[in-house]
Amino acid sequence: MTFRQAGGCLCGAVRYEITEQPTHNGYCHCRLCRRATGAPVFAGVSFRRSGFRLTRGEPKRYRSSERAFRHFCGDCGSPLFFEPLDAPEFWEVLVGSLDDASWVEMKTHIFTASRIPWFDVRDDLPRSLGWRDPERHKDKPQGY
Amino acid sequence: MVTWAAFPRADFRFTAGAPAAFASSPGVRRWFCPRCGAQLAFDQDGDPSMDVSAATLDDAASVAPDRHIWTSSALPWLRLDDHLPREPKETPRP
Numbered sequence: 001m002t003f004r005q006a007g008g009c010l011c012g013a014v015r016y017e018i019t020e021q022p023t024h025n026g027y028c029h030c031r032l033c034r035r036a037t038g039a040p041v042f043a044g045v046s047f048r049r050s051g052f053r054l055t056r057g058e059p060k061r062y063r064s065s066e067r068a069f070r071h072f073c074g075d076c077g078s079p080l081f082f083e084p085l086d087a088p089e090f091w092e093v094l095v096g097s098l099d100d101a102s103w104v105e106m107k108t109h110i111f112t113a114s115r116i117p118w119f120d121v122r123d124d125l126p127r128s129l130g131w132r133d134p135e136r137h138k139d140k141p142q143g144y
Numbered sequence: 145m146v147t148w149a150a151f152p153r154a155d156f157r158f159t160a161g162a163p164a165a166f167a168s169s170p171g172v173r174r175w176f177c178p179r180c181g182a183q184l185a186f187d188q189d190g191d192p193s194m195d196v197s198a199a200t201l202d203d204a205a206s207v208a209p210d211r212h213i214w215t216s217s218a219l220p221w222l223r224l225d226d227h228l229p230r231e232p233k234e235t236p237r238p
Binding site: 010011034035036037038039040041043060062064070071072073074075076077078079095096101102104105106116117118119120121122123 | 145146164178197198205208209
């Protein structure tokens, strides 16, 4: 079955489409993600870079750490993508930017140690206090 | 999903930088950082408050929300772990 989902920013200057199934969907409660989005939790859909293309406009990007860029629309500010420089074949799209996010099935929570005390999601998904695989990310314990 | 903490506009000021504003509707301003894209605040003509995105506060734990608004647009799979009142749209506050 053909997979196709599209999305974009609030003002419509940046549009994208995804043509491959996501590899992972998850929540990140880390402080950097909260600050970068203004949301109490980051909800993202991961996909292969090969299955993603911009269809309109060009986002701005901000280097939130030495290991990642965060992309957003320079006109309206909508946060759009997360680009990890140490795994460049995988990007994350913010769930809120998808035209239709009803199909997304979240899989995990990470960095729950940083969770805002008054905010939580009611589910039975696996949770980790930091990274899912701390060994792989041991040189960046606080995230990207 | 955004958590807004409303403050009287007179009690709010930007202390560094020059935030950008996007008018998502007439008379409405969504304030964001033009360098990193962080969503910071929201205000509109005729409303005496400035709504700050609580997640950007240095101490976000200090401003627990007390209701949900626009749940008619909520994602069907998102279930938050709280017992707050939910409003399909938004009931204006005094």
